[in-house]
Amino acid sequence: MERGLLIVVSGASGTGKGTVCRKILSDAQNMYYSISATTRPARVGETDGVEYFFVSVEEFQQWLAEGKFLEHAEVYGNFYGTPRHKIEERLNHGEDVLLEIDTQGALSVMEKCPDGVYIFLLPPSLEELQARIKNRGTESPETFARRFQSATNEIEIGKKYQYVVVNDSVDAAAEKILAIISAERCRVSRNKQIFEKLVKER
Amino acid sequence: MERGLLIVVSGASGTGKGTVCRKILSDAQNMYYSISATTRPARVGETDGVEYFFVSVEEFQQWLAEGKFLEHAEVYGNFYGTPRHKIEERLNHGEDVLLEIDTQGALSVMEKCPDGVYIFLLPPSLEELQARIKNRGTESPETFARRFQSATNEIEIGKKYQYVVVNDSVDAAAEKILAIISAERCRVSRNKQIFEKLVKER
Numbered sequence: 001m002e003r004g005l006l007i008v009v010s011g012a013s014g015t016g017k018g019t020v021c022r023k024i025l026s027d028a029q030n031m032y033y034s035i036s037a038t039t040r041p042a043r044v045g046e047t048d049g050v051e052y053f054f055v056s057v058e059e060f061q062q063w064l065a066e067g068k069f070l071e072h073a074e075v076y077g078n079f080y081g082t083p084r085h086k087i088e089e090r091l092n093h094g095e096d097v098l099l100e101i102d103t104q105g106a107l108s109v110m111e112k113c114p115d116g117v118y119i120f121l122l123p124p125s126l127e128e129l130q131a132r133i134k135n136r137g138t139e140s141p142e143t144f145a146r147r148f149q150s151a152t153n154e155i156e157i158g159k160k161y162q163y164v165v166v167n168d169s170v171d172a173a174a175e176k177i178l179a180i181i182s183a184e185r186c187r188v189s190r191n192k193q194i195f196e197k198l199v200k201e202r
Numbered sequence: 203m204e205r206g207l208l209i210v211v212s213g214a215s216g217t218g219k220g221t222v223c224r225k226i227l228s229d230a231q232n233m234y235y236s237i238s239a240t241t242r243p244a245r246v247g248e249t250d251g252v253e254y255f256f257v258s259v260e261e262f263q264q265w266l267a268e269g270k271f272l273e274h275a276e277v278y279g280n281f282y283g284t285p286r287h288k289i290e291e292r293l294n295h296g297e298d299v300l301l302e303i304d305t306q307g308a309l310s311v312m313e314k315c316p317d318g319v320y321i322f323l324l325p326p327s328l329e330e331l332q333a334r335i336k337n338r339g340t341e342s343p344e345t346f347a348r349r350f351q352s353a354t355n356e357i358e359i360g361k362k363y364q365y366v367v368v369n370d371s372v373d374a375a376a377e378k379i380l381a382i383i384s385a386e387r388c389r390v391s392r393n394k395q396i397f398e399k400l401v402k403e404r
Contacts, residue, residue: 198327
């Protein structure tokens with residue numbers, strides 16, 4: 001059984017990670033979306049076990065103590081964590097796993113999973129980023145200012161990734177990420193068994 | 203002007219490099235096919251300046267002395283060379299350049315152009331490879347035996363490439379290579395200017 005690919009899509013707040021990932025999931029085959037656990041309250045329209053596992057701070061601490069997280073981080077006073085066992089299970093069964101995650105989390109996963117595929121999503125411009133964060137409309141003016149400042153700072157972190165995709169259109173960005181996934185499956189380092197098979201035929 | 207990508211498609215004799223490259227060229231945009239110079243006689247249906255520049259041994263030696271080749275090699279008693287200036291010109295004008303080349307030549311180019319994209323084409327099986335070399339029908343039994351032996355030995359060289367694509371169907375192989383090209387355009391190392399642009403907007 002060929003192991004699946006761990007695909008990490010990350011980027012600053014407001015770059016549209018969620019929308020792009022939904023498009024990828026609707027187009028890709030055999031792909032599991034890693035659901036994070038969080039202590040932040042569910043937004044209107046969000047469902048437990050779909051966008052996130054919404055857990056209490058106590059539950060989160062217990063999962064953490066049990067080593068159930070591949071990474072965890074505190075962002076704007078809330079905890080976020082990536083359940084490790086779910087991901088490993090799917091990868092071992094040959095499924096690709098899509099992990100949509102903030103930049104702090106992605107850097108932690110990068111250390112633990114060097115064979116993952118790390119994709120950084122960028123906004124087309126800072127003006128556009130500002131508009132997107134404002135349009136979300138869930139922030140107080142203070143939270144907005146802090147989030148925008150943090151988002152612009154985070155852009156530099158993208159240089160540590162393997163790939164960068166500008167999200168000027170959701171369809172085009174998703175298409176580029178699907179091409180990256182297809183290309184990564186062709187890496188020689190992931191296909192040693194093909195050479196072995198041909199050599200055995202001699 | 204963004205520099206184009208040098209895409210090197212290589213593989214043992216009989217793996218179908220030519221057919222796959224023609225499919226890529228018909229589907230890709232803004233791509234120049236690098237035409238090699240060779241001293242081997244033209245086959246039926248081949249035209250000078252289309253498949254190859256067919257040159258005499260004397261001409262070849264002169265081009266070589268003038269430093270006009272990115273690489274050159276002798277294969278089965280004939281000389282082959284890749285004209286360097288044509289490739290550089292197109293890359294600098296933002297065109298991608300597709301270079302279809304034997305494994306000896308590819309290894310030389312790899313040293314000189316480390317930012318190229320190196321793709322190794324494999325036959326689906328050795329049985330299929332044997333059939334393809336036989337079907338070509340241009341070989342004597344001795345040449346066939348030598349070519350098949352050499353082709354199986356060459357497979358090991360593929361491990362030095364970045365990507366491997368199994369040519370079980372021309373359309374699927376070409377599609378994978380187009381995905382690789384699209385993915386390589388998204389590499390962070392090729393997109394430093396995007397980060398600079400966003401940082402300047404601050």
